Amino acid sequence: MTSYFLKRVFYMALTLFGASILIFFLYALTPGDFVDTSPKLTAERKLELKAMYGLDKPVVERYFIWMKNALQGDFGYSLQYQQPVMSLLNDYIWNSFLLAITSTFFTWLIAISIGVLSAARQHSWFDALVTIGVFAAMSLPVFFVGLLFIKMFAVDAKLFPAGGMMTIGSKETGLAYAWDVVQHMFLPVTVLTLLSVGTLTRYFRTNMLEVIQQDFVRTARAKGLKEKVVLHKHALRNALLPAITLLGFELPALFGGAIITEKIFNWPGVGQLYMQAFSVRDYPLLMGFTMFLAILTVIGNLSADLLYRVADPRVRLK
Structure with a gap:
């Protein structure tokens, strides 16, 4: 090791x-x-x-x-x-990281849950709805979904703030401050999750369909195990292995993909810095941010390899 x-x-x-x-x-x-x-x-x-x-x-x-x-x-x-450059990135990168890690958590949670159910109920009405929803989510551009959500939930319904990270002039602290941030991040996190969950759901569904047709799953069913145990303890554990490879690219992709989302919702993250630096050719800042994404990518790949061992004890790292 x-x-x-x-x-x-x-x-x-x-x-x-x-x-x-x-x-x-x-x-x-x-x-x-x-x-x-x-x-x-x-x-x-x-x-x-x-x-x-x-x-x-x-x-x-x-x-x-x-x-x-x-x-x-x-x-x-x-x-x-x-x-x-490091001072600037340190001031803004954590705001972007908050969006990225939250949307990644909900993306994987939703994708695993829906992917497993869709594979278990192949060719059902639920599977058909999931397929339609997945392709619809994959085909929508981020700026359209972001502006649509602002129109529906911020302007018309007035349920959530239209942009920013906190209310202008707010001096809240503690739980009140945290709740203010949560309200402001709801729409951008929802947009990022919605646009990311489609591909991952399709991936989990395909992996689960391949796994549940294998002999060890049929053996587990023949032993009289409950379907929930067969799906979640036996099939899902094996279906996770190919998907773990994607985890190494999730955070770098979200930091890159959140640039437009941060611009739409005026979120004070590193995406705003990148867009402004690109427009005026502030190359030191651009190089620093791009190098940060490269570091995230190699760390993510290493983490994915180590997670193989956690997901399947039979895997040996050599």
Whole structure:
């Protein structure tokens, strides 16, 4: 187990090194940057700023400087916000993480529950409704669903706030503050869950249909076990194994996919920072956020491999 973990950490380091090269040169070789595109700066001031931030150096030298600083936890300085990139990400990333982890929890809970029932009742009216709902959810664009929910639940019904993370001017603390945040996050979490649950439900349904046709499931039924025990203790445990692979990509995908959702609901997350930084070509911030997604991806893959052992004790990590 220890040797496997150390080997995977070594591969993770190599993967992140390759990702850092792609990320840096993708942005560094793109024509123009924050200084070049600023209309209020004179040519002399642009040259001063480029020298100050090291933008006048050769691109290869800039990469090694950026990589050296990144290994020390310094991903550069945001030219737009005039703050260190890590400080900005630390201020906003937890708001995005709150949306991502909450929607991931509800997505998996709903997808597993509906997928198992749909597979157990194949070709029933419930299975047909699930299939229609899954394809409908997969075909709807996020901006349409987000604006529709704001119109229905915030503007017309006035059940939930239309945007933001908390009520403007609110000085609530403790449970009152937590309840205010929960009310504001209800609509964005619902949108993210609705748009993510379709694909995962279909995946669980397919896995369950394959598993319940295998010999060990028929043997469990022949022993007289209850159908609920057969489905949840025997079939679901085996159907989870292929789905665990998807778990490694869930959080990075949600952080990336939540960018539009955060913009629609004016949620103060890292998606807002990314969109604004992209519009003004604040490359240090863009590189820092993209590198953060790469780190999340490799950590997610490692977590998925370790979860294989938890879901099925027969799996040996070598």
